[in-house]
Amino acid sequence: MTTATLTDRYVDAAMRTVPEAQRADLAAELRGSIDDQIEARLGEGEDQASAERAVLTDLGDPDKLAAGYTDRPLWLVGPRYFLDWWRLLKLLLWIVPACAAFGVSLAMVLEGATFGEIVGAVVPLLITVVVHIGFWTTLVFVVLERTGHETMTSGPWTPDQLPEPRQRGAGLGDMVTSLAFLAIFAGVVLWDHFVGLAPTQPGLPFLDPGLWPWWIIGLFLLMALEAVLAIVVYAVGRWTPALAVANGILNLVLAVPALWLLFEGRLINPEFFPTIVADDGAKVGVIVNVVIGFVIAGIAIWDTVDAAMKARRASRG
């Protein structure tokens, strides 16, 4: 018979992934063992075909057997590297997609792209970035697993590596920081109006003087409410869902009019950039407008999300 038997095929399949040097020896031993087992079954009255089939079925997937012979791992990232892999992946997924989306949308706004164009570019970008991070990070660890290198953070774990307790965001320090920031901001606005931010003679205000008095009074009112909120959060001792919602509304009430004024060209003093930057004042003004818009929206979103997450953690804990 010239056709290969099941045993021939099994031994071939098992030897495919075994290093050349061990192959002949292992193949001969494996074949002998299979033949021994078949013979034992024949002795019990089974026929050749079913005995062979039963023995090979018991031996199982030949690649798995070969992995046992060669100590090859049958997993992509095993227990030794799993935690390092998972921590690094989470860290990268927190940082990189957000930075990429922010950077690309900022650049596109400066180039004058529409909102739809930006969404159309950022969504596929985010998907691509996430897939790339997942793939390359995992690939590095798969290679590490198979070459047996230590990872960068490996080394015995010590209690010093325990994470600090999560900040509740409602301590004395948080309140003082909030109040100090509000006070400084109010001081800057007043300084800007009465002295002027730009060191010219006479001083040149950065904010549009047309905002005085009513818009600025509105701003100070909102800032006073923010200060009250900071004190209430400290007094309650934690962020509650209601406080987080109030914080979100305050951010909304502050950011939306600010952005509206910005794009109406009424937030920044129209004299400011043409005076400071003689040649390209208008161009610089447009760029600064866009950057400020991003900063206002970014701070409002970040602050709202941050408070919401603290409220959620507090309600869980």
Next chain:
Amino acid sequence: MSETEILETHLQELRRGTVVLACLRLLVNPGYGYGLLEELGQHGFATDANTLYPLLRRLEKQGFLTSEWNTDESRPRKFYRTSAAGSRLAASLTDDFRAIAAAIDDLPTPDVQPDRRH
């Protein structure tokens, strides 16, 4: 997972290391793959072929077994024998197994209630 499967898993974990010890003790007299498989079964260490063959290779690589092809018979066979290092390993494993058995005997015995669900 059913209760018998869970029991099976625990028993497997408990017995895992004992196959190594049994091989090292049995192979004081040279033996080959299938013959050893049978012998293990007779001595109460039922083992799968796909566990035993890689195990023999690993012990050989670690120097606890030596091997030699025997081509006297019609079917050439690779015979394994416990090396000096293998005998020392078998002695320490045996001591440790006895120590574990003694330690278990010293443990308080939980009352075994008959399983009423059956």
